[in-house]
Amino acid sequence: MDSPNKLLIVDDNEDILSTFYEFFNSLGYEVKTARDGFAALKLLKNKSIFFDCLITDLVMPNISGVGLISIAKKEYPHLKIIAMTGYGGQPGALASEAKADFVFFKPVDLLKIENKVSELINQKNDKQ
Amino acid sequence: MTTTPLIGVSKSILKIKELIHHVANTCLNVLITGATGVGKEVVAQNLYAESARSTQNFVKINCAALPETLLESELYGYEKGAFTGAHKKRPGKFQTADKGVLFLDEIGDMPMALQSKMLHVLQSGEFSPLGSDQEYKTDVWVIAATNHNLEESMKQKMFREDLFYRLNIIKIDIPPLRKRKEDIPSLIEYYFRLYKSEYPDNQGTRPDSDILTKLCNYSWPGNVRQLQNCIKKQMILNSWEKIFEELTQEHPEIAPPILKENQQNGTQVYINQEFSNARTSIISEFVDLSTSSDKLFEDLSLKKIKKMASDKVEKEVIAFVLEKVGWNRSRASKILKISYKTLLYKMNEFKVLPPA
Numbered sequence: 001m002d003s004p005n006k007l008l009i010v011d012d013n014e015d016i017l018s019t020f021y022e023f024f025n026s027l028g029y030e031v032k033t034a035r036d037g038f039a040a041l042k043l044l045k046n047k048s049i050f051f052d053c054l055i056t057d058l059v060m061p062n063i064s065g066v067g068l069i070s071i072a073k074k075e076y077p078h079l080k081i082i083a084m085t086g087y088g089g090q091p092g093a094l095a096s097e098a099k100a101d102f103v104f105f106k107p108v109d110l111l112k113i114e115n116k117v118s119e120l121i122n123q124k125n126d127k128q
Numbered sequence: 129m130t131t132t133p134l135i136g137v138s139k140s141i142l143k144i145k146e147l148i149h150h151v152a153n154t155c156l157n158v159l160i161t162g163a164t165g166v167g168k169e170v171v172a173q174n175l176y177a178e179s180a181r182s183t184q185n186f187v188k189i190n191c192a193a194l195p196e197t198l199l200e201s202e203l204y205g206y207e208k209g210a211f212t213g214a215h216k217k218r219p220g221k222f223q224t225a226d227k228g229v230l231f232l233d234e235i236g237d238m239p240m241a242l243q244s245k246m247l248h249v250l251q252s253g254e255f256s257p258l259g260s261d262q263e264y265k266t267d268v269w270v271i272a273a274t275n276h277n278l279e280e281s282m283k284q285k286m287f288r289e290d291l292f293y294r295l296n297i298i299k300i301d302i303p304p305l306r307k308r309k310e311d312i313p314s315l316i317e318y319y320f321r322l323y324k325s326e327y328p329d330n331q332g333t334r335p336d337s338d339i340l341t342k343l344c345n346y347s348w349p350g351n352v353r354q355l356q357n358c359i360k361k362q363m364i365l366n367s368w369e370k371i372f373e374e375l376t377q378e379h380p381e382i383a384p385p386i387l388k389e390n391q392q393n394g395t396q397v398y399i400n401q402e403f404s405n406a407r408t409s410i411i412s413e414f415v416d417l418s419t420s421s422d423k424l425f426e427d428l429s430l431k432k433i434k435k436m437a438s439d440k441v442e443k444e445v446i447a448f449v450l451e452k453v454g455w456n457r458s459r460a461s462k463i464l465k466i467s468y469k470t471l472l473y474k475m476n477e478f479k480v481l482p483p484a
Contacts, residue, residue, distance in 0.1 A: 090290050090292075
């Protein structure tokens, strides 16, 4: 059996985190969550899990989503990254500049995000 | 440049140290926030010292200290003849900080016109000196600091949103000293040793445990810088009692305002409250902010507050002048340019009494 795809979800809003966790978990993904960019970075650096996809909010304390995307794209080029933002165009544009694979604007549609996640992960697997 | 270490054992300082360690080599823009005197520049220095850029320049500019045109020419430099008095070409900070760090202190005070120019440089990595049409490439790591609440400044259209998000990639917020009392003993020890080594002949002694407790419970509105000054003073006065007396006189409201810490909502709420502290502390001198807003707005009349504020200042000025002239009322009234009768009336109204 294939091992489940591994997701890291980052948001400073506890409700969003738990909703995403339940949703992706029920679809068979292995999900980890972090409440800010710094906590997420530590999970990425801890090599026990190799994540397939990172879904991150943008405006957060300490390391912002944009910061996290920049660092992650440099250090883990194979990681697919989806950004979500509720703060208008500015952070979204910065996320694209930091080479996020896709940017969603809040409120987000979980099904659409899941479609994007599986599309990105399949792209990645096709290339390998 | 000697780097001042980040002193402290509190959770927030330890976390900041860890964060510095993780981001020092990313060269991502950093925004450091916190009240006056908390050590924003110290954090910037530590970021620089831990980065691969530590062999290059650390260039600092204070955006609040210079008038707009001067700030612009300091940042970008100018060509010979760019303006009257530009006798020769001068490189700007963006040029001297190339490959190194540019520390933009008090970024919240940067005029709007310069904010858009700054945004352009941050986006493109290019700038042109005043009077030049040539674009120069620059590779600077921008670390900005402010004691303003930039979210609030954005709402008031005093700070550009696009610039804010571009700077706010890494955000380091330093809590005020009264929120991390456990750092006070180690800060005292550090500065005590430092000043002792700088002036080995001085008589200053360390605080005993009673004084230390008092110092830890003081609200330190001027934060670490105020604490530093106190220790310097102690080196000269060698009397903690006297220093403590001064502290309580400067800020009689020694008990720090207790903010409700909302654990669930996390630190963000807490931080925003922190920023508006300066304003609320001024207002709270005249109205009771702890009442419900209905009651509060009933009490809040500009005319009333104006009277209270001017009374307060008048009282202090009258007392000040009277003390200077040895309570000679007729001299004081001449200095204050009010009639003798008015002075007596005001002394009575404000209860300004000669020492018994």
